[in-house]
Amino acid sequence: MKDAYDVVLLPGDGIGIEVAAEARAMLELVAAKTGATLHIDEITCGGRYYLEHGSRDWPEGAEERCSAADVIVLGAVGWAGPDGAPVTMADGKMAGWSPVIGNRMRLDLYANIRPVRCLPGIKHGISGRFAEVWSPSKVDMIMVRENTEGLYSGMGGMHTTGTQVTAATDTRIITRKASEKVIRKAFELSRARGKGAPADGKKRVTCIVKNNVLYGCKLFLEVYREVARDYPDIEQDVAIVDAFAMFVLTQPEKYDVCVTTNMFGDILTDLASVLQGGMGMAVGCNVGDDHAMFEPIHGSAPPLAGKDRANPLAMLGATAEALGWLGHRHHDARLIKAQAAIEQAIAGVVAAGAPLTADLVGADQAAPRSVVAKAVRDAVSASL
Numbered sequence: 160m161k162d163a164y165d166v167v168l169l170p171g172d173g174i175g176i177e178v179a180a181e182a183r184a185m186l187e188l189v190a191a192k193t194g195a196t197l198h199i200d201e202i203t204c205g206g207r208y209y210l211e212h213g214s215r216d217w218p219e220g221a222e223e224r225c226s227a228a229d230v231i232v233l234g235a236v237g238w239a240g241p242d243g244a245p246v247t248m249a250d251g252k253m254a255g256w257s258p259v260i261g262n263r264m265r266l267d268l269y270a271n272i273r274p275v276r277c278l279p280g281i282k283h284g285i286s287g288r289f290a291e292v293w294s295p296s297k298v299d300m301i302m303v304r305e306n307t308e309g310l311y312s313g314m315g316g317m318h319t320t321g322t323q324v325t326a327a328t329d330t331r332i333i334t335r336k337a338s339e340k341v342i343r344k345a346f347e348l349s350r351a352r353g354k355g356a357p358a359d360g361k362k363r364v365t366c367i368v369k370n371n372v373l374y375g376c377k378l379f380l381e382v383y384r385e386v387a388r389d390y391p392d393i394e395q396d397v398a399i400v401d402a403f404a405m406f407v408l409t410q411p412e413k414y415d416v417c418v419t420t421n422m423f424g425d426i427l428t429d430l431a432s433v434l435q436g437g438m439g440m441a442v443g444c445n446v447g448d449d450h451a452m453f454e455p456i457h458g459s460a461p462p463l464a465g466k467d468r469a470n471p472l473a474m475l476g477a478t479a480e481a482l483g484w485l486g487h488r489h490h491d492a493r494l495i496k497a498q499a500a501i502e503q504a505i506a507g508v509v510a511a512g513a514p515l516t517a518d519l520v521g522a523d524q525a526a527p528r529s530v531v532a533k534a535v536r537d538a539v540s541a542s543l
């Protein structure tokens with residue numbers, strides 16, 4: 160247990176700034192209620208930072224502050240410039256790359272762990288109608304996405320003929336080392352949660368690949384088979400990515416833990432968030448051996464920004480995961496208790512059906528973000 164924990168908070172852009180303010184308020188409440196000291200170091204970053212400062216998407220020294228932190232909490236990045244296009248830096252990377260993908264690579268946050276649960280009371284919003292489509296009892300899986308390489312390795316380029324870009328390449332790097340680390344993490348998670356898939360209670364790790372076409376996936380699957388030998392208590396399962404995109408919606412109960420490469424995981428977890436009520440409910444835990452960064456999986460949603468309408472529950476769920484990760488790492492029961500209190504408070508607000516934002520109940524019954532976040536804080540305050 161530490162006397163004090165250093166928390167770096169990276170608000171980012173758009174609704175990232177708004178939900179990060181709710182994360183901050185929650186961290187301050189937890190500190191006040193539990194007696195844990197949380198030093199919050201807020202670092203402005205993202206597309207707007209780049210537009211205002213011109214050369215970097217976060218301040219000089221931000222890398223070191225993140226490396227030194229006990230844990231990092233991220234809102235979301237991404238902003239458009241005066242021409243309406245996403246702000247891009249001189250090196251061609253999206254402005255906001257450094258706090259998100261940069262941190263994942265530099266701090267070796269090799270596993271992006273995304274719990275996919277449907278809380279009782281969730282109404283799934285489809286074409287403007289809200290109804291329970293997926294039963295909470297059938298949706299309880301963890302998706303694990305490789306987080307440091309694959310198609311997001313940053314390698315590639317544009318080929319220009321005259322003034323026209325005529326070809327572009329993105330190099331997908333899949334290494335044995337990174338594959339093994341993330342696959343082993345998936346098996347460990349299946350063993351640790353122990354409850355298996357909702358359909359049959361069997362511990363199962365599903366490896367999602369396109370090995371019939373892609374070399375990287377052939378290697379990923381080979382490594383999966385090797386690692387699986389160390390876990391005879393866990394069932395092996397392989398799904399081709401395109402078919403999995405259907406199965407995850409039509410038979411989510413079959414899945415316990417799923418593991419896949421970077422871009423497949425990026426896309427599939429946004430898809431799987433539909434089972435949870437949408438991206439406003441989905442949490443991403445970027446975890447390595449020595450560092451971790453927690454975020455909602457959604458982006459900066461510019462059309463929602465500044466309107467007090469963003470769902471704060473994904474960010475508050477991410478804050479709970481951050482506290483739980485810190486608590487387990489440092490054997491601090493206060494923080495583990497805080498994680499449970501936040502998760503119960505979120506579940507309580509969802510079960511009550513109000514106050515909730517428009518993405519969960521429609522515009523007519525929607526409450527502002529700030530009201531939803533305060534309801535969660537009030538419940539946490541009462542239980543801690």
Ligand SMILES: NC(=O)c1ccc[n+]([C@@H]2O[C@H](COP(=O)([O-])OP(=O)(O)OC[C@H]3O[C@@H](n4cnc5c(N)ncnc54)[C@H](O)[C@@H]3O)[C@@H](O)[C@H]2O)c1
Nearest residue numbers: 235236237238259438439456457458459460463469470518
């Ligand atoms: N990790 C990150 O920081 C991250 C992730 C994804 C996208 N982005 C960036 O975000 C910007 C916008 O991207 P996008 O529109 O494709 O994705 P987005 O996640 O911002 O929004 C997608 C859809 O989900 C809705 N949504 C997202 N979060 C919500 C919330 N909390 N409450 C209610 N509705 C919510 C939005 O209104 C929109 O309809 C882009 O610049 C993109 O690069 C950043």
